[in-house]
Amino acid sequence: MTGAILTPDERRTLEALHDRLFPTSDPTETTAAQIGTVAYVESALGDAYARHAPLYRQTLAALDQSASGNFAELPAAEKDRLIALLEADELPGLPTPDGHSAFDLVWRHLREGLFSDPAHGGNHGMAGWDEIGFPGAQFGYTEAEQTFGRPVTRKPQPMAELSRDARLDSAPPTQPAGAPIEEADVVIIGGGFTGSFMAHRLVKSGLKVVILEAGSPRHGREHAMDELSATAFRNEGGAEKFNSEVPTWRLSPDTPARPASMSQGLETRLGGNSVAWGAVAMRFYEDDFEVRSKTVARYGEDRIPEGAALADWPLSYADLAPYYDAAEDLLGVSGHAGGSRDAGRNRGNPFEGPRSKPYDMPALRRSGLGAKFAEAAEGLGYHPFPLPAAILTAPYKGRHACTYCSFCSRFGCHVDAKASAQNTVLPEAMASGLLTIVTGARVTEIVTENGRAIGARYLDARGQDHIQRGQQVILATYAFENVRLLLLSRDAEHPDGLGNNRGQVGRYYMTRQQPSVFAQFEGTPINRFIGPTAQAQAIADLSCDHFDHGDLDFIRGGRIAVFNQFLPIEASAVLPPDVPRWGRAWREFFTRNYNSISMLFIDPEILPSDNNRLDLDDTRTDDLGRPVVRITFDIGENEKKMIPWLQDRAEEIATKMGATRTWRRPALTGPISTHDTGGTRMGHTADGSVTDGFGRVHDTPGLTVVGGSSFVSLPPVNPALTILALSLRAADAIVEDLAKHRMEETT
Structure with a gap:
């Protein structure tokens, strides 16, 4: 100041x-x-x-x-x-x-x-x-310090007193946006996890790749041990782009939209949300790829909820399984395979799909809070398991094991135990000499010639306009920007935007809702502030169609889990309905109970709906004067029946854990969740989708779209691992397409 x-x-x-x-x-x-x-x-x-x-x-x-x-x-x-x-x-x-x-x-x-x-x-x-008993920035904690009911006695420490290994603070080599380089084999728009994984796969095949990244370079350890700079509200990681283009939101097409400014923030710098993610690395279930056909086969056509646009994916779990293997190998995933046990304490998820090999390392250790949850869940007949996580529990490819600090989800990892683009695929991809990362390149449209994608138009830091050409173009940004760029990129063959000749771009947007149940253990320290968010115990018994819905008035279900990481700024807003947001009652409640509140997190399956979509707002623009994305989203009748039912089950678990009090979040929790999917749905035909099962845009040759926007459904599973597996599969298809094209040219 x-x-x-x-x-x-x-x-x-x-x-x-x-x-x-x-x-x-x-x-x-x-x-x-x-x-x-x-x-x-x-x-x-x-x-x-x-x-x-x-x-x-x-x-x-x-x-x-x-x-x-x-x-x-x-x-x-x-x-x-x-x-x-x-x-x-x-x-x-x-x-x-x-x-x-x-x-x-x-x-x-x-x-x-x-x-x-x-x-x-x-x-x-x-x-x-x-006043609340929070120890601040600590390098890590022991297993004993995570004991349920045992207070942590460490003296609070600011981040300035935490020693750091400066050798890790080096960003991948990039070049600032300026004149384009010579034509590349592949141009990738977006330098987040998806674009980085694809670049790694493509250069391994000998292709010359250019990534156009809107943000600046970074090493991926930013915000370590600093809640304020990493919060979704301040969102310093999105200051260079996302914060100036926050979408608007309305419940339905006949209601006004307003900025979703108090919702989740997204990262728009090199590495994207791979720096901020919580690192739960879980595969979809086998029947997640066949939701419609499996539901009809078991319950009949009339059980498809009205307004739900259910469809099967144009690929199966078996098609994606080898790419799940590859993604897990690149990330380094800790976990327990389904049905396996570790000294009788940890077992895998009995509902998971077939695996060709175990996880690379054991699951994150079970916390005292996790043990309480697992004991209660087992007592109710469920099958608790540790969530698989892209967080190391042993040294792996030069990276350090987790220290169980307090700062993980929304933070860069201070020891590189949590996977990011920077500490996994980018160093090896850059070492190939075939990848160029251009930072500060604000892509404004995908360029076509005769209806075929041939490059991307971008602005550099001085506002100068350039076109980077490539034989193939990959759109690999977040769901919102994937949709926006398609709609803003128009030519004579695509007057309504690329991929949109059948009016499919933007349709079937789905976002995760978080109708958690909070549990208070009055007078008992539970030490939830220790450990990464992904150090979680969960049950999948109530997910998907893992239980009989015959006598219920909804289909599908949700995952219930108990997570760690409970930091003071965000925690100070977690209040039961009878505690006001200010005054003596607020101060007394929070200062006494900060370390005795847990959250049973519910991930409900959100069905695709005819109501929900993304389009361009006709009244609000970003800092470049372009329309921002407008979200139309509300939960459907199926979710309105399912979520309270799941909350009932979560409260039963909390009560068995010994909770002295519980309260619920509302069923509808907002429009942006970082699990935002849909908008460029994949499918077999152009009539009901934007791309095929490999991400190729039906009506625009040379253009591939990858990321969560391609999802056909949103199961009660974190989407990141599936996004990465789909990106590797799409990269292989591009390699084959280019090889076929070159062979045709030579003959």
Whole structure:
């Protein structure tokens, strides 16, 4: 910060507001301002949150105006009355930001000032962490420290005191966007996991590949041990692109859309979400590729829910199995194969599809919380298993084993135990000499000649326009950008966008919902802040069609799991319905219960629906003036019946675990989940899909689309491993297509 952002009067009003939102009950307690929340907010308004400074001034002015000029001098009860009006959006003169409320923003920033690392200007002396018992940035924890019911006594430590191995902080060699290189065999749009995996496969076949990446280079360990910079809300990993093109969302075509600005953020730098992912590396089940036909065969045609656009995939589990093997080998996956046991403690998932070999290393160790879940689930007749994870439990290809720190999902790994594009496929691909990664290349359209894709148009950092040519073009961005680029790329043969001659682009969008059940173990430390998110125990007994639906009013199901990683900023918003978001009741509940709250995470299967789709918003644009993606999404009647049923089962498990209290998230939790799929559905014919089973676009030769957008269904399984397996399969098809094309040219 180069100077004061708030006036003395504004600062005094903000201090009074914070101290009523997080109030003290006696003089021995530390006030919010003493913890450093006001200093934090003013620092942030001069930097990362500069765009919010006008909103703060208007909000503080509205409080003072309603207080006859001086909010800070009001009695506590009168301050609380005005804060209640602020929360309800009923305070006179209050600004109305798009996509969230003024109170939402103020409350979010207060929590960041209380519980972020002191490096950001708040949490003075780690007082916020001390109050809740969070140890901060620790290299890792022992198995004993994960014992259920045993408090962790480590002294809080900021990230500045954590030693790092600087030798790992080197990004893959790239070149900044400028004039294109000579024509490549393959041009890949997007340098995330999907594009990187495809590039690795293609250069192994001797092809010359260019990746066009919109973001800047990075080594993949960014945000390690820093909750604030990695949060989806701030989303520093998306600052170079995604944060300026956040999609809008509406429930149905006849309702207005508004920015999904308080939803999940996506990474748009080299490596994409492979740096931030939670690393659950789980295969789809065999019947996930035949949802429609299997449902009809078992229950009859009339059990297909109205409005559900169910279809079988144009490939089988057996078709994808060798590519699952290859993807797991590249990542390094820990787990237990189905039916196997490890000293009687861990067993694999009995429902998983056939495997040709075991996992490369044993599963992540079982935490005390995981053991509680497994014991309770087994007692109810279920079959708990550790989720397979792309996180090492032993040294693997030069990478270190997991240390079980507190920072994994949404973070770069401080020892490279978690797989990313940077520590798996990119170094070897770059060493081939056949891959060029161009960073800062903002692709604006796919270029065609005579209806065939021949390259990509992109802008460099100076705004100069270039075209990178290639014999094959691969669109390998996130689901939203895959759809947007297809719709924005038009020619005489494709007036409505590439791949869209049958109106299929954007249809059947599916996103994961997270209707979790929270469980409180009052007075019992459960140490959920230790260990990666993927260090989880789960049951698949209620997933897919693993149980008889004959007497139920829905089809399919969901996975229930207990995850680790519970960090203070996000955790401070996890409240039962009777605890308000501010005031003494909030402070007392959170500070007493931070380390006694667990989450039974439910992954319900979201059926493809005729209602749900992606298109271009006709009122909102990004920083380049191009339309942002508009999401039309609501859960269907099938999910509205299934989710409460799953929550009932999760509550039964929590109660058997010894929970003293449970509460539920709503069935519909939002439009963006990082498990966003559909929009370029694959299929056998162009009538109901955009691509074939290898990602080739039906109506645009030379163009392949890969990623979650290709999904036909969204099973209750993390999608990443299937996306990577599909990308390897698509790469092999491209190698064959190019070889065939060259043979035809020579004859």
